[in-house]
Amino acid sequence: MKRALTVAGFLLVAAFLVVAATTIRPFGEPSHTEMDDYFLSNCQTEVVANNVVTAVVFDYRGFDTLGEATVLFAAVVGVLALFRTVREDER
Amino acid sequence: MNRGMSIIVRTATRLVYALILVFGFYVIMHGHLTPGGGFQGGAVVASGFALVLVALGTAGLKGVLNRHLLQSLEEVGALAFLGLAFAGVGTAFFYNLLANSGSIFGATDPSALASGGLLPLMNWAVGLKVMTGIASILIVMIIGARKEAVE
Numbered sequence: 001m002k003r004a005l006t007v008a009g010f011l012l013v014a015a016f017l018v019v020a021a022t023t024i025r026p027f028g029e030p031s032h033t034e035m036d037d038y039f040l041s042n043c044q045t046e047v048v049a050n051n052v053v054t055a056v057v058f059d060y061r062g063f064d065t066l067g068e069a070t071v072l073f074a075a076v077v078g079v080l081a082l083f084r085t086v087r088e089d090e091r
Numbered sequence: 092m093n094r095g096m097s098i099i100v101r102t103a104t105r106l107v108y109a110l111i112l113v114f115g116f117y118v119i120m121h122g123h124l125t126p127g128g129g130f131q132g133g134a135v136v137a138s139g140f141a142l143v144l145v146a147l148g149t150a151g152l153k154g155v156l157n158r159h160l161l162q163s164l165e166e167v168g169a170l171a172f173l174g175l176a177f178a179g180v181g182t183a184f185f186y187n188l189l190a191n192s193g194s195i196f197g198a199t200d201p202s203a204l205a206s207g208g209l210l211p212l213m214n215w216a217v218g219l220k221v222m223t224g225i226a227s228i229l230i231v232m233i234i235g236a237r238k239e240a241v242e
Contacts (some may be wrong), residue, residue: 008130044103045191046190046191047207048191048210049190050125050207051124051125051126053126053128054122054123056192058209058214059133059185059187059208065213066172066173066185068130070171073169075224078163083231
């Protein structure tokens with residue numbers, strides 16, 4: 001029973017991968033290019049930055065970067081709390 | 092472990108350390124012009140700090156690599172980033188009010204160093220935050236690992 005389930009699951013995943021591989025879009029042809037074209041054509045005039053990635057990260061989608069910075073802050077606070085020094089008399 | 096690694100590694104570290112820091116600050120400073128930015132440049136600078144901590148041992152903890160100074164600077168970076176985000180809140184959160192303004196950081200030529208409006212300032216804030224955050228994580232973990240080894 002267990003073996004049959006394993007084989008069935010394997011075949012299901014394999015079939016899914018084969019279907020996905022045969023119906024995948026060709027490389028370099030995304031289905032939606034409106035956002036990319038907007039960033040590429042307006043980045044130098046709106047944000048006045050040659051690095052489009054930085055313009056997207058810090059200007060168009062700055063809120064994402066704020067979350068990223070919060071994640072780093074939480075990681076630092078967590079590590080500091082984990083490795084904090086506790087004096088003998090406080091134990 | 093306290094004295095760090097061999098004299099060859101320590102001498103090479105002293106030679107390469109300044110170059111790593113200069114490259115990291117260059118990546119942060121030119122974040123809006125060339126590949127890279129605050130996160131990447133901050134990680135490069137933090138790798139320089141890691142090199143000093145590994146090669147020199149606890150002797151590398153003197154001076155700038157002070158845990159309390161680094162933690163304060165990390166909060167300064169985070170608050171600066173948040174403050175710059177709130178600077179344009181009259182229009183929208185994260186509105187770039189300095190770009191194209193013609194004043195400071197408002198050059199209209201996208202290849203100029205003083206272009207991009209708030210982007211260079213945000214790069215510096217995030218770079219400061221990343222380099223000091225990763226450095227304080229490294230310092231605390233190295234001190235903790237050494238304490239484990241002693242006990």
